[in-house]
Amino acid sequence: xxxxxxxxxxxxxxxxxxxxxxxxxxxxxxxxxxxxxxxxxxxxxxxxxxxxxxxxxxxxxxxxxxxxxxxxxxxxxxxxxxxxxxxxxxxxxxxxxxxxxxxxxxxxxxxxxxxxxxxxxxxxxxxxxxxxxxxxxxxxxxxxxxxxxxxxxxxxxxxxxxxxxxxxxxxxxxxxxxxxxxxxxxxxxxxxxxxxxxxxxxxxxxxxxxxxxxxxxxxxxxxxxxxxxxxxxxxxxxxxxxxxxxxxxxxxxxxxxxxxxxxxxxxxxxxxxxxxxxxxxxxxxxxxxxxxxxxxxxxxxxxxxxxxxxxxxxxxxxxxxxxxxxxxxxxxxxxxxxxxxxxxxxxxxxxxxxxxxxxxxxxxxxxxxxxxxxxxxxxxxxxxxxxxxxxxxxxxxxxxxxxxxxxxxxxxxxxxxxxxxxxxxxxxxxxxxxxxxxxxxxxxxxxxxxxxxxxxxxxxxxxxxxxxxxxxxxxxxxxxxxxxxxxxxxxxxxxxxxxxxxxxxxxxxxxxxxxxxxxxxxxxxxxxxxxxxxxxxxxxxxxxxxxxxxxxxxxxxxxxxxxxxxxxxxxxxxxxxxxxxxxxxxxxxxxxxxxxxxxxxxxxxxxxxxxxxxxxxxxxxxxxxxxxxxxxxxxxxxxxxxxxxxxxxxxxxxxxxxxxxxxxxxxxxxxxxxxxxxxxxxxxxxxxxxxxxxxxxxxxxxxxxxxxxxxxxxxxxxxxxxxxxxxxxxxxxxxxxxxxxxxxxxxxxxxxxxxxxxxxxxxxxxxxxxxxxxxxxxxxxxx
Numbered sequence: 170x171x172x173x174x175x176x177x178x179x180x181x182x183x184x185x186x187x188x189x190x191x192x193x194x195x196x197x198x199x200x201x202x203x204x205x206x207x208x209x210x211x212x213x214x215x216x217x218x219x220x221x222x223x224x225x226x227x228x229x230x231x232x233x234x235x236x237x238x239x240x241x242x243x244x245x246x247x248x249x250x251x252x253x254x255x256x257x258x259x260x261x262x263x264x265x266x267x268x269x270x271x272x273x274x275x276x277x278x279x280x281x282x283x284x285x286x287x288x289x290x291x292x293x294x295x296x297x298x299x300x301x302x303x304x305x306x307x308x309x310x311x312x313x314x315x316x317x318x319x320x321x322x323x324x325x326x327x328x329x330x331x332x333x334x335x336x337x338x339x340x341x342x343x344x345x346x347x348x349x350x351x352x353x354x355x356x357x358x359x360x361x362x363x364x365x366x367x368x369x370x371x372x373x374x375x376x377x378x379x380x381x382x383x384x385x386x387x388x389x390x391x392x393x394x395x396x397x398x399x400x401x402x403x404x405x406x407x408x409x410x411x412x413x414x415x416x417x418x419x420x421x422x423x424x425x426x427x428x429x430x431x432x433x434x435x436x437x438x439x440x441x442x443x444x445x446x447x448x449x450x451x452x453x454x455x456x457x458x459x460x461x462x463x464x465x466x467x468x469x470x471x472x473x474x475x476x477x478x479x480x481x482x483x484x485x486x487x488x489x490x491x492x493x494x495x496x497x498x499x500x501x502x503x504x505x506x507x508x509x510x511x512x513x514x515x516x517x518x519x520x521x522x523x524x525x526x527x528x529x530x531x532x533x534x535x536x537x538x539x540x541x542x543x544x545x546x547x548x549x550x551x552x553x554x555x556x557x558x559x560x561x562x563x564x565x566x567x568x569x570x571x572x573x574x575x576x577x578x579x580x581x582x583x584x585x586x587x588x589x590x591x592x593x594x595x596x597x598x599x600x601x602x603x604x605x606x607x608x609x610x611x612x613x614x615x616x617x618x619x620x621x622x623x624x625x626x627x628x629x630x631x632x633x634x635x636x637x638x639x640x641x642x643x644x645x646x647x648x649x650x651x652x653x654x655x656x657x658x659x660x661x662x663x664x665x666x667x668x669x670x671x672x673x674x675x676x677x678x679x680x681x682x683x684x685x686x687x688x689x690x691x692x693x694x695x696x697x698x699x700x701x702x703x704x705x706x707x708x709x710x711x712x713x714x715x716x717x718x719x720x721x722x723x724x725x726x727x728x729x730x731x732x733x734x735x736x737x738x739x740x741x742x743x744x745x746x747x748x749x750x751x752x753x754x755x756x757x758x759x760x761x762x763x764x765x766x767x768x769x770x771x772x773x774x775x776x777x778x779x780x781x782x783x784x785x786x787x788x789x790x791x792x793x794x795x796x797x798x799x800x801x802x803x804x805x806x807x808x809x810x811x812x813x814x815x816x817x818x819x820x821x822x823x824x825x826x827x828x829x830x831x832x833x834x835x836x837x838x839x840x841x842x843x844x845x846x847x848x849x850x851x852x853x854x855x856x857x858x859x860x861x862x863x864x865x866x867x868x869x870x871x872x873x874x875x876x877x878x879x880x881x882x883x884x885x886x887x888x889x890x891x892x893x894x895x896x897x898x899x900x901x902x903x904x905x906x907x908x909x910x911x912x913x914x915x916x917x918x919x920x921x922x923x924x925x926x927x928x929x930x931x932x933x934x935x936x937x938x939x940x941x942x943x944x945x946x947x948x949x950x951x952x
Contacts (some may be wrong), residue, residue: 172239179255180241181242181243181259220242222503226506233509271297272297278534283300319352339387376405401427413437432608504545585604648668681908707930719933719937731772751826751827766857868888891925
């Protein structure tokens with residue numbers, strides 16, 4: 170070890186030398202002997218900063234005046250000198266050794282300040298009451314890494330950790346933090362502590378086959394080197410390596426072919442500090458002037474093997490601004506010094522111990538110094554506050570490091586941000602996006618996701634047997650939307666809205682009904698009014714020529730009534746146009762049914778009168794008493810009244826009413842008349858059909874009667890047209906929706922009315938208007 174006497178000794182434990190090599194023991198041959206002959210430059214630097222800090226404190230008249238600090242620095246073990254009290258221990262760096270030392274020191278409550286160990290359970294004050302550290306514990310590291318993944322949008326990550334208890338605990342802590350987020354682990358592998366080509370190749374094969382692009386490596390630099398070498402050999406590219414503080418500033422991969430593989434590595438690093446005067450202290454190191462330093466020979470051989478001057482070397486070893494773990498050692502020494510100073514400056518009677526007593530700076534117990542270490546709080550030369558929380562942890566502070574490729578092909582680490590968990594929310598995480606560089610020199614953030622985000626209009630559907638980060642995007646159903654990315658459920662639109670084609674917004678449904686303003690409604694209304702003028706004109710013509718034989722034939726009063734009914738048939742179409750209301754809905758089908766029943770009843774009465782008139786001319790016919798207006802009037806009245814009764818019953822039991830139909834067409838609200846009772850509607854239509862069929866049969870049978878005034882042929886054709894129109898109406902009516910359903914019924918009304926009018930009255934009008942010479946009794950009798 171390196172020992173310097175003083176009034177008080179501070180112990181230091183650092184892994185300056187380790188085994189030359191480590192091999193996998195296959196138990197097939199005798200292993201080669203191993204020795205701790207390999208010199209490590211970084212731990213030697215930690216030794217020097219401890220010496221530097223203690224000498225700096227000894228020269229400070231404001232800190233521990235008249236007290237000289239000594240040191241005893243050893244390679245991963247310590248000893249107590251009987252000549253002066255041991256104050257505290259600085260170290261160790263490795264997790265396992267630190268735990269072992271902490272377990273031993275807690276027996277006597279010796280304060281121990283580690284500069285590199287992040288194991289969480291060392292914060293358990295019941296097990297390790299005298300343990301402190303100047304590096305944040307592993308939980309803050311896990312939180313930092315998770316925050317980075319969330320920031321970059323990586324929800325599909327892999328983990329690789331060293332194959333030991335420490336690696337397992339660190340991985341578990343990271344997984345616990347990931348479980349609080351929507352980040353999933355694609356794979357979790359371990360790398361051996363003793364080199365094994367088979368295990369390394371297995372891990373690399375998992376990395377190569379996985380779709381994971383962001384990989385967190387929780388390990389010391391020593392165990393990562395074979396892994397990165399194999400990744401480089403297999404030319405695996407496009408991966409982002411997420412580093413922990415254990416290797417985020419490692420220079421092992423900065424040169425050679427591996428530099429290309431690890432370009433863009435990002436992770437957390439221990440906060441660095443530019444320690445004033447330390448570089449000059451290092452430059453004074455010399456085998457001739459530092460003979461008490463047992464490691465100086467190893468250091469000199471490691472650097473150049475000669476007697477050249479150190480200030481002629483351009484190496485990062487002397488860059489004090491890059492001090493990270495070294496800065497932790499520096500702060501640990503000063504923490505002990507300030508605790509000793511507080512103990513030294515204690516005023517008797519105002520002390521923290523029983524009856525206000527103080528401890529003697531030359532003969533204090535370890536537990537007495539432990540009290541002051543717990544409460545130490547000072548500002549170092551860099552203006553940063555140093556203290557320990559109730560669990561012996563420092564203020565949680567991390568730098569964010571990104572590995573950049575420089576023009577010569579090598580790497581350098583660049584600080585691109587910071588985590589400060591003691592800062593207010595919003596300032597605890599700072600990152601400079603413009604300073605980021607990724608693998609291949611890209612500036613665009615790489616992706617590491619199992620499934621692409623679902624855009625608005627889609628919902629996430631989990632894949633069976635896979636993590637929640639792996640999902641399919643399914644388009645929302647009609648009437649449902651999502652207006653955010655990665656929605657789990659679709660939202661139903663209000664009943665008066667429909668979903669857009671992209672299912673990303675609800676659109677108000679258009680209100681639809683057959684209106685007078687639209688071309689279809691205006692056309693049908695115009696045709697109805699125009700065609701209603703035709704029976705009115707025929708009626709005027711018949712009234713004008715009422716005494717002519719052609720008008721008097723077959724009961725002119727029935728003709729008048731039929732023409733009036735036909736005029737109403739055309740005009741009742743207008744009730745079907747316009748926005749449905751309670752009054753128009755109740756009037757529509759009722760008016761249509763009664764008026765058409767009146768029309769068909771008139772035609773039926775005409776047909777019956779043709780048959781009676783022919784048979785009444787036979788000798789001794791009993792039908793002579795039925796000749797006259799009473800029978801046809803009775804037929805018209807009875808047949809019409811039956812339809813009226815049906816309609817009254819319909820309106821009394823379940824009348825039609827207006828409703829908003831939102832089911833038929835998803836994009837529209839159809840304002841229509843609900844028939845109330847569908848049975849009553851078809852009963853009205855069926856009764857009208859029965860009258861038409863009866864009329865058709867009677868007219869068909871009487872079509873060839875030898876009568877000069879026989880209208881049976883014309884009535885037969887009119888009923889044939891009437892029945893055909895309404896039989897065609899039924900499937901057309903049932904297969905259409907909305908305003909077109911109404912239009913179909915209007916068309917059926919106009920077509921059937923026109924058929925009746927044309928077949929029955931066009932022959933008569935032809936004679937009256939164009940062939941008046943035939944409109945004589947002699948001509949008709951001659952026929």
